[in-house]
Amino acid sequence: MTSRPRQVVILGGGHAGVRCAQELARRRRPSDHLEVVLVSRENAEVWHGLMPQILSGVLQPQHVLVPLREFLPGVRVYTSDVELVDLKSQRVTLSRGDESRPIVLDYDDLVLALGSITDLSRFRGLQEHGLQTKTIGDFIYLRNHLIDMLETAAVEPDPEERRRLLTFVIAGAGFAGIEIASEANEFIRSSLRFYPSIDSREIRVIEVDILTRILPAFEQRLADRAMARMRRRGIDLRLGVGLSDATAGAVTLANGERIPTRSIIVTVGVGTNPLLTQLPVPIVRGRVKCDEFCRVDGWPNVYAVGDNAAVPSPSGDPYPAMLLVAFTEGRQVAANVLAAVRGQSPQPVHVRRFGEVALLSRGYGLAQVRGLKLHGWPAAVLARSLFLTYMPTWRRRVALLLHWWSSAIFRRDISQLRMGRSDAVVPMRFSAGEMIVREGDIASRFYVITSGEVEVVQQTDGAEHSLRRLGPGRHFGELALLHNSKRTASVRAVMDTTVLAIARQDFASLVGNMPELQDVVQQAPPSD
Template identity: 35%
Template sequence: MSAQRIVVVGAGFAGLKAVQRLERELKGELARGEVEVVVVNPHDYMLYLPLLPQVAAGVITAQSVTVPLPRAIKRAQRLPGQVVGVDLQRKVAVVRKIDENVVDLPYDRLIITAGSVTRQFDIPGLEEHGLGMKNLGEAAYLRDHVLSQLELANASTDPEERAARCSFVVVGGGYAGTETAASLELLTDAALKRFPRLDPTLVKWTLVDIAPRLMPELGQRLGEEALDLLRRRGIGVRLETGVEEVTADSVTLTDGSVIPTKTLVWTAGVTASPLVKTLGVELVRGRVKTTTDLRLDGYEDVFVLGDAAAVPDLTASPPGSALCPPTAQHATRQAVIAADNVVASLRGQPLREYKHHDLGLVVDLGGTQAVAHPLKLRLTGMLAQLVTRGYHLYALPQARTRARVVFNWILHLFGGDDFIRIGFLHGRKSETSSFEETRDYLSEEEMKQRASAAS
C-alpha cells in the first residue's frame, strides 16, 4: 500500500506551522513510511513579514527575518518551486520548480497556504512606477532606492530635481504602510548628515489613504494618537484621498493635487495569491470560501487557510457573520487546527472548528515610538514599543532567529546605520508583478490543456 501524501502549498506563517504540527502528530506514520508530507515553496526560508519595514530602514538585516526551512522542518520533504495551479478533480498540484520545469504532484490531502500578493488597482502608471513592500527583494530594492534618491539629490544642482528626489509618498494607511513610512522617515532623517549639501527641510514623507482614519483596526483613540505622532515628526498624512495617476516624476491625487516625487510606495492592501483563481471555486472578497473546519466546501481532502482563505469568524456576533481577517495571528492558529484536522481525517476521527479571539495589534513606529492594542489595552510610547518588540520575539520561530533580531536591535541602537546601498538590484525593474512573480500562474485554459493531456 502506497503512502498517503499530504502536500502543503507555501511555507509562510500558516504553511510552516502546519508542517511542523503534522510532523509532530504523524511522527510514527512518517517513520514507518505510511504517510509522506511534501511542502512546496520557492525559497528555502520562511519570511517574517511584520519586520520588513525594519529591513528596509536598515535596523535589522535581511537574514534576521528569515527562518531557514532546513532547520525548521525535520521529516517533511521540501520541493523547491511554486504551485502554479491545482486540479481538484485529478487531485494534482501543478508545480513550477525553481529550474522552470513544470511537474504534476498528486496528493491525498492538500493544505493550501498560498498567502497573498500586493493588491493592484487600475491606476495609470502604478504598475510601472509603484514600489511594493511584500518580500525581501522589494524591501532591499526600496532601501537602495531611497538612499539613491538622497545621493542623487545631493549631487544635483537643479532645485526642482532635488525637491522631487527628496519627496517620498507611501500609499496605504494600514499597518504596513504606516510602519513603512515611519521607519523610512527615521532612515532619511539619520542619513541627512551624510549629505551636507541637502537642506533637511527638502526631505518630506507623505502618507496617503482613502479611508477617513489611520489604522482603523486600532480603534479611534489609538489611531488618532498615531496620526498625531506622525504629524509631529513631520510626516504629512492625507486621509480620504486616493491616487489618480503615477508618473516617473510625480503622483496626482484624487483631490487634484500633484506631488513631485520619484518615489511611490504602494501598500494599499493585499489580495489572495493568484493560485486561488485556478481552483475554479467560489471566492469571497477574492479569497477561497471555506467551512468552519477549514475545508474547501465540497472537497473533503482540501484545506485552505491563511491569507488565501475566507474563514467564517465564530467569535463574531452572530457567529460566522464575518470573516477572520488575513493576519499572521489567525494564520498560525488556523494552521494548528488544519493540521490536526488532516490527521483526524486520515484516522477517521471527527474534525474541529476554527475559533480564535483576536489578541490585538502592535505597530512599531520606529525608535522608542509605537502604539499597541493588546488584550484590549491601549498603549503608546516606550511601553508600547516594549510590548511590540516582545510580541515579535514571541512570534518569531526559532531561538537563533530571535537572537539575530535582538542583536541587530542592539547594534543599531548603539552603532547606528552605515547607509550603504547593496547595489545588486541596480537596473532591475521595480514592478511588483516581477518581484512577487504573479505572472507565473497557469491560466484556466492552460489548466484545461494539462488535464486533457493527462487523460
C-alpha cells in the same frame, strides 16, 4: 507489500502553511502513516512584519528569514513554483522555473496556503512607477532607492528637480503603510548628517489613504496619538483622498492635487492569487470560501488557510487576514487532517484575539493587548517581545535580540546593497548535441541564437522527426510562452551554439507592451 503513505501536500511557505507543516510533523505518529510535503517558492519563512525595519537599518535582510529546513525536520520541501492544480485527479504540477522537467505530486489532502499577491491594476500608473513592498528584494531595492534620491539631490542644481527628488509619497495607511512611512522617514532624516547640502526642511514624506483615519484595527485614541507623533516627525498625512494617477515624475490625488515626486511607495493593492481563480472553487471577495473547519466548499479533502481563505468566525463574517489568524488556521488544519486519519471528528477554528501591535520606529510602538493600551517605548518593547516568541527556534530569537541591541548602540549607515540582475538578457552556451529545451517541459525562457545552429525535433509515434534548423538571428521558445503551454518540440544544438535567453516574466512584459513585437514573433514559423 506496504501501501503508499497518506500524502498531505501544502502549497505555500507563508505563516499559515508553515504552521500547518510544523504541527503535522510534530504531532503525527508512526501509525498515522503520513507524509508531509511543503511547496514554497522560497526556502525560508519570511517575516513580513519585520521587513520595514530593513529600511532604517535596524535589521538586516537575513534577520527576517528563517530557513524552512531548520525547523521542519521530516517534512519534504520543494522550492518550486506551482504550475497546475488538478483537484479532480488530486495532482499538483510543479516547476523549478528553468527548462527542467515538471514535478508531479499526488496528494490525499491538499492545503492551499498560497497567500495574496500585489494587484495594482486598479491604480493607473502604479504598476509602472510604484515601489512595491511585498518581498525582501522590494525592501532592499526601496532602501537603495531612498539613498539614491539623497545622493542625487545633494548635487542637483535645479530647485524643481531637487524638490521632486526629496518628496516621498506612501500610498496606504494600514499597518504596512504606517510602519514603512515611519521607518523611511526616520532613515532619511537621520541620514542627513552625511548630506550637509540638504536641509531637513526640504524633506517631504507624504502618506495618502482614501480612509479618514490610520490603523483602523486600533482604537481611535491610540491611532490619534500615532498621527500626532508622525506629524511632529515631519510626515504629512493626507487622509480621505485616494490616488488617481502616477507617472515617472508625479502623483495625482483624487482631489486633483499634483505632487511632483520620484518616489511612490505602494502598500495597497492586495489581490487574489491567480492560481486560485483557475480552480473550480467558490471565491468570496478574493478568498476561497471554506467551512468552519477550513475545508473548501465542495472538496472535503482540500483545505485553505491564511490570506487566501475565507473561514467563518462565530459571527458569520470571515476571519481577517492577520498573523495570529494564519497561525491558528494552519495549526487547526493540521489537527483536522490528523483527526481524519485517526477516525475522529474535526474541530472548528477558534481564534483567540490577543490584540494588535505596531512598530513605528526603533523606540516607538502601539499596542492594545487584552484591555491594555500602550504607546511609546513600552509598546515597542512589547511588540519586539511578541516577535521573539513567534520565532520558531531559540537560535533565531537570540540572533534577533542581539541585533536589536547592537543597532541601538551603533549609528545607522547609508551603504547600498545592490542585488539586482546585471542583465535581464542572459547569454548561454550549449555544446554540440546538448538539448536546450525538451518537448513536454514547462517553458521558462525565450531564446535568440547569436552563433551556431540548432535543430527543432518532435516525437511522433515514438520516433523523432526533424522539423527545421535555425541559425544566428533566429529565435525559438516563444510558442509555449505566448500560449502558456508546455513545449511542443525539442531544440538541440547541432554544433557549439550561443544564445541570448530572456526569462518568462521579462518576455511577457516585452510582448505585452510591444504589440508589434508579438506580431513579429507570432508570424515566424513555430519553433517549440
